[in-house]
Each structure stands twice: as structure tokens, then as C-alpha cells.
Amino acid sequence: MNMDAVIQPIYLLSAMLFVLSLMWMSHPSTARRGVVSGVVAMVAAIGGTLLLPGYQSYHWIIIALVAGSVLGVPLAMVPLTAVPQRTALSHAFGGLAAGLVGASEYYLFLATDKHPLSGFETGALVAEVILGFLTFTGSLMAAGKLMEIIPTRPITYKGQNAINLSLFGIAILAGVFLVIYPNWWVLFPIIILLALAFGVLLIIPIGGADMPTVIALLNAYAGLSAVAMGFVLDNKLLIAAGALDGSSGLILSIIMCRAMNRSFANVLFGAFGQVQVAAGAVEQRAVKSATAEDAAQIMENARTVVIIPGYGMAVAQAQHRVRELYDALTKRGVEVKFAVHPVAGRMPGHMNVLLAEAEIPYDKLIEMEEINPEMPEADVALVVGANDVVNPAARHDKSSPIYGMPIIDADRAKTVFVVKRSMNPGFAGIENELFYGDNTLMLFGDAKAMLTSVVQALKG
Amino acid sequence: MSLDSLVLLAAAGPPAAMAEGAAKADFMTLLYVLMLATFTGLLVIRNVSRLLHTPLMSLTNAISAIAVVGSIMLAGKQETTFSTILGAVAVVASMTNIVSGFLLTDRMLKMFKKREPGKS
Numbered sequence: 258m259n260m261d262a263v264i265q266p267i268y269l270l271s272a273m274l275f276v277l278s279l280m281w282m283s284h285p286s287t288a289r290r291g292v293v294s295g296v297v298a299m300v301a302a303i304g305g306t307l308l309l310p311g312y313q314s315y316h317w318i319i320i321a322l323v324a325g326s327v328l329g330v331p332l333a334m335v336p337l338t339a340v341p342q343r344t345a346l347s348h349a350f351g352g353l354a355a356g357l358v359g360a361s362e363y364y365l366f367l368a369t370d371k372h373p374l375s376g377f378e379t380g381a382l383v384a385e386v387i388l389g390f391l392t393f394t395g396s397l398m399a400a401g402k403l404m405e406i407i408p409t410r411p412i413t414y415k416g417q418n419a420i421n422l423s424l425f426g427i428a429i430l431a432g433v434f435l436v437i438y439p440n441w442w443v444l445f446p447i448i449i450l451l452a453l454a455f456g457v458l459l460i461i462p463i464g465g466a467d468m469p470t471v472i473a474l475l476n477a478y479a480g481l482s483a484v485a486m487g488f489v490l491d492n493k494l495l496i497a498a499g500a501l502d503g504s505s506g507l508i509l510s511i512i513m514c515r516a517m518n519r520s521f522a523n524v525l526f527g528a529f530g531q532v533q534v535a536a537g538a539v540e541q542r543a544v545k546s547a548t549a550e551d552a553a554q555i556m557e558n559a560r561t562v563v564i565i566p567g568y569g570m571a572v573a574q575a576q577h578r579v580r581e582l583y584d585a586l587t588k589r590g591v592e593v594k595f596a597v598h599p600v601a602g603r604m605p606g607h608m609n610v611l612l613a614e615a616e617i618p619y620d621k622l623i624e625m626e627e628i629n630p631e632m633p634e635a636d637v638a639l640v641v642g643a644n645d646v647v648n649p650a651a652r653h654d655k656s657s658p659i660y661g662m663p664i665i666d667a668d669r670a671k672t673v674f675v676v677k678r679s680m681n682p683g684f685a686g687i688e689n690e691l692f693y694g695d696n697t698l699m700l701f702g703d704a705k706a707m708l709t710s711v712v713q714a715l716k717g
Numbered sequence: 718m719s720l721d722s723l724v725l726l727a728a729a730g731p732p733a734a735m736a737e738g739a740a741k742a743d744f745m746t747l748l749y750v751l752m753l754a755t756f757t758g759l760l761v762i763r764n765v766s767r768l769l770h771t772p773l774m775s776l777t778n779a780i781s782a783i784a785v786v787g788s789i790m791l792a793g794k795q796e797t798t799f800s801t802i803l804g805a806v807a808v809v810a811s812m813t814n815i816v817s818g819f820l821l822t823d824r825m826l827k828m829f830k831k832r833e834p835g836k837s
Contacts, residue, residue: 276757276761278776278780279758279762279773279776279777279780280761280764282765283761283764283766284766285766285769285829288769288772288829289823289827292776292819292822295779295822296819298780299782299785299815302785302786303786303789306785306786306789309790309793311794312793312795313794313795314793315793317793317804317808318789318793318808320805321792321806321808321809321812322812324812325808325809325810325811325812325813325816326812326813326816328812328813328816328817329813329815329817329818329820330816330817330820332816332821333820333824334820334824335821340775340821343775343817344771344774344775347775347778347813347814347817347818348778350813350814351781351782351784351810351811351814353806353807353810354785354810355784355807357788357806357810358784358788358791358803358807361791361799361803364797368796368797368799369796369797377744472774476774476777476778476781479778479781480777480781482784483781486784486787490786491747492786492787493746493747493750494783495784495786496751496754497754498754498780498781498783499781499783500751500754501757501758501780502758502780503755504754504755504758505762505774505777506777507759508759508762509762509773509774597767599767605767605770605771605773605774606767606768606769606770606772606773609767609768609771610772610828614825618830618831619768619829619831620831624767
């Protein structure tokens with residue numbers, strides 16, 4: 258019996274279920290169905306593949322499948338504040354798998370004569386290997402930065418972009434030569450080494466605040482390497498699933514770039530977040546500070562309070578205290594909403610997940626575009642660990658590095674509270690005008706401790 | 718072409734060149750798949766709620782581990798020791814992403830509730 262007649266329909270079903278899986282992610286009420294659909298699709302894909310003829314034995318497949326599952330479980334149990342680095346690690350695994358399969362295919366071609374490579378297949382193979390290995394090291398670097406093993410500030414040196422681009426250019430050139438002369442095996446390890454090096458060098462100059470874009474971009478690369486693998490193996494399912502993943506990464510990176518008013522090129526080669534020497538020359542201006550009791554008193558008399566969370570909330574693990582504050586205020590009839598900036602946190606949607614973990618209902622999480630028209634009506638804006646995304650300089654100061662970036666208009670609320678450890682500038686090293694506003698009161702202290710005192714004061 | 722010659726052709730099986738063409742990549746078909754899947758992806762992902770962008774990323778982590786298909790083939794065909802080892806490592810890496818991706822996505826999605834528990 259021709260197994261292809263069974264396997265191909267299984268693959269088709271799998272591809273369809275992957276599309277449905279992503280479709281159901283459109284809304285929280287259907288999203289869990291999307292996971293089920295994705296699982297069934299993947300089981301079908303693996304099952305179909307196991308039915309293929311020509312296997313010597315299933316030993317290694319089974320051992321590897323079990324080993325991967327055992328490794329996967331702890332990686333799924335990380336605290337939600339660590340999800341960005343887990344995601345980066347996961348992209349590294351995806352890139353590694355694609356790179357290894359590509360390398361293996363090439364050496365099989367060298368070792369056995371039965372499968373000559375067409376120019377087209379060699380091209381796809383080179384693309385797979387370059388994308389796979391650069392995603393591997395790039396994602397490891399991103400994970401290192403997110404875990405703060407590697408300095409999160411951009412590491413730059415003279416001629417950096419020229420060096421990076423020429424390395425990448427040489428890799429592409431070597432790839433082109435390999436397509437023309439597939440037997441020049443010496444080119445192949447060179448391509449791999451260049452891709453590995455390029456992945457590292459690409460991420461080194463990117464600052465921590467740009468991680469949401471970078472993670473999304475690496476997501477797209479992981480997908481594209483699966484597409485390239487599909488072309489090498491003549492497998493439509495790989496192409497379809499890889500393309501879905503690639504377009505997801507692409508859309509997310511576009512959303513992230515737009516939310517910062519920057520281009521891809523600027524994120525990748527702009528070394529954003531370098532210490533701004535010029536911006537450091539701002540004169541010392543007076544800020545007003547307040548105590549937890551003052552804040553509690555003003556908030557309890559407010560009609561609406563808008564809480565603006567940022568990465569600092571995740572660092573301080575303050576989301577559960579935010580939830581207590583939400584409860585205390587709601588109980589007193591104050592309307593509490595959360596304004597979530599698209600790039601708040603270290604990956605797309607990071608704040609939403611943390612707040613959902615703290616059991617804040619998702620209909621209270623409002624996107625920037627929807628909350629901004631309401632900000633002048635808000636009695637209190639409470640900024641917890643956010644900085645650049647509420648800096649009014651982005652609206653009017655043409656000399657500011659973040660000029661033009663859409664922000665949450667916290668400054669337009671009647672009273673602004675900013676919970677902050679000290680007056681040190683934020684991640685991008687940019688002075689924040691909001692702190693000096695007439696209606697701004699600083700709440701100095703650790704976010705978790707400060708919010709605990711505010712909640713205490715509300716109860717007392 | 719007459720019916721007779723068609724029957725003859727069918728009986729003789731496809732000519733060698735045709736079989737080769739069917740077995741080897743039909744380049745244009747693959748490009749069509751890529752093009753259609755990309756546009757489907759772009760349209761579908763644009764509708765994903767911003768609330769769910771983090772779960773979306775972990776879900777696509779799992780989906781991009783579709784590379785497991787190519788990895789299994791290498792680990793199973795065992796043409797050379799080298800390809801078997803690389804294939805098996807690739808299966809481990811992909812399977813890690815599949816299991817952790819789906820589990821983590823589901824774990825996060827469980828947390829998204831419209832109403833607070835215990836309240837109306």
C-alpha cells in the first residue's frame with residue numbers, strides 16, 4: 258500500500274488544525290480551544306511522520322521524543338516573570354533543530370551519492386542552516402541578556418555594523434558559491450561558523466528595552482528556518498506551519514516597532530539605550546514626593562484610578578500587591594483600570610500575563626489607544642515600574658531619543674503617582690519629564706513594599 | 718491523445734522523468750503553499766487579541782517545532798551515524814519546544830478570566 262496516500266491527508270489535516278489553532282487565539286474565551294487544536298495538529302504531524310517508510314529502527318526516535326518531553330515540562334513551569342527568557346531559549350532550541358537537520362542533510366548528500374542536490378535545494382539548505390544557527394546563538398544571547406548573565410546595556414564598538422553586515426555578506430556569498438558548486442564542502446562549515454558568529458554579534462548591541470522586538474524577530478526567524486527545511490525536504494506541512502510561525506513573529510515585531518516609533522533597521526543597528534551623555538546634563542529639578550498615606554487618601558477619594566504597569570513591576574514581583582490595591586479600591590467604589598503599553602515589559606503582552614496571573618479580570622486591561630482619550634478624565638494615574646512609555650517628552654521634545662514614540666498620557670490625569678526606587682534614569686537612560694510635573698507626586702521605594710503600605714493605609 | 722494511448726500510459730506507469738518530477742520538489746507548488754500560508758498567517762495573527770501576545774508566542778514556539786518532522790526522518794532512517802546523532806538531538810530540541818510550548822500556553826491562558834472568581 259502506498260503510505261503517501263495516508264500520510265499526506267494526515268499532514269493536510271495537521272496544517273488545517275494549526276491555522277484553526279491560531280484563529281482561536283483571537284479571543285481569551287476561545288484561546289484554550291486553540292491549544293487543543295495545536296496539540297492535535299502536532300500529534301497528527303508526528304504520527305504521520307512515524308508512518309513514513311524507510312526507517313531502520315524507532316529506538317532513537319522514541320528515546321529522543323521522551324527525552325524532549327522530560328526536558329519540556331520544567332521549562333513550562335517557570336515563573337511568569339521568566340517567560341521572556343524561556344521564550345528566547347525556546348527559539349534557540351528551534352534554531353538548533355533546524356540548523357542540525359540542515360547540516361545533516363548536507364553531509365548525507367556528501368556521504369551518499371543517491372540523492373544529488375539541485376541548485377534550488379542547496380539554496381534552501383543554505384538558508385535553513387544560516388537562519389537556524391543564527392537564531393540559535395542570537396536567542397541564547399537574548400536569553401542571557403534577559404537573565405542578566407550578559408550586560409543588558411548595548412555593547413558597542415567602532416565599525417560594529419560594518420563588521421556585522423560584512424560577516425553576514427560573506428556567509429551569503431559562501432552560500433551562493435555552494436549553490437553553484439555543491440561539492441565545495443569546505444564552504445559549509447564556514448557558513449555555519451559565520452551564522453553562529455553573526456547571531457551573537459547581532460544581539461550584543463541591542464539593549465534590554467528592545468527585547469520585545471528582538472524576541473518577536475527571532476520568533477519569525479525560527480519559523481522561516483522551518484520553511485526552508487520544508488523546501489529541502491519537499492514537505493508542504495513544514496512550509497505551512499513554518500510560514501504561520503514566521504508571519505506571527507513578523508506581525509509582532511511590526512507591532513513592537515510601531516509602538517516605539519522605530520524601524521527594524523533602527524532596532525537592529527541603532528544600539529538604542531546607550532548611555533546618553535548629552536541627556537545626562539539635565540539640571541537638577543525639584544520633584545515632589547509623597548507618602549503611602551497621602552497616596553491612599555487621594556486614591557480613595559478618586560472616581561477612577563488608572564494603573565500603568567511596566568517592567569519594574571515584574572522585577573519587584575509586585576503584581577500581587579497591585580491586585581490587593583485593585584481589590585481595596587474597588588471595594589470602596591473606585592473604578593480601577595489598567596493601561597498597558599504594547600512594549601511594556603520584556604516581550605509582547607508580558608504585562609497582561611502577569612496581571613492575569615494576579616487574577617485581575619482581563620476586561621480591566623485596556624490598550625494604550627483606548628485608554629488615552631480617557632486619561633484627562635482620570636483622577637489618578639499610578640505608574641508602577643514604567644518609565645519611557647509614560648514620558649511626555651516623546652510628544653514634544655524633538656531632541657529626545659524617544660521623540661515620536663506613542664505613550665500613555667499619564668501626565669494628563671489630575672494626579673500622577675510614580676512608584677520608583679530612586680531618581681536614576683530608566684532603562685534607556687533618558688530623563689523623564691513626568692517626574693517633574695506639577696501634578697506628579699513621587700512614591701519613593703520598592704514597588705512591592707510601597708504598594709503594601711498603600712493597601713495598609715487604605716484598610717486602616 | 719486517444720483513450721487507448723492513455724490506458725497504455727497508465728498501464729506502463731508514469732515515465733521515469735515524470736516519476737522523478739513527482740518525487741522531487743515541485744518548486745512552484747511549494748511556493749504556492751508558502752505564499753498562501755503566509756497570507757493566512759498574517760490575516761489570522763492580526764486578529765489575535767493583544768492581551769494574548771505572550772501566549773501566542775509560546776504557542777508559535779510549539780508550532781515552529783514542526784521541524785520535528787525532518788528530525789524524526791533523520792533519526793529513523795539512520796543513513797550515517799552522524800546524521801542519526803544530529804537527527805536525534807534535533808528531535809530532543811523540537812520535542813522540548815512542543816511540550817513546553819503547549820503546556821506553558823495552556824497554563825497562561827487558564828489565568829485569563831473575565832470575572833473574578835467567586836464574584837458575579
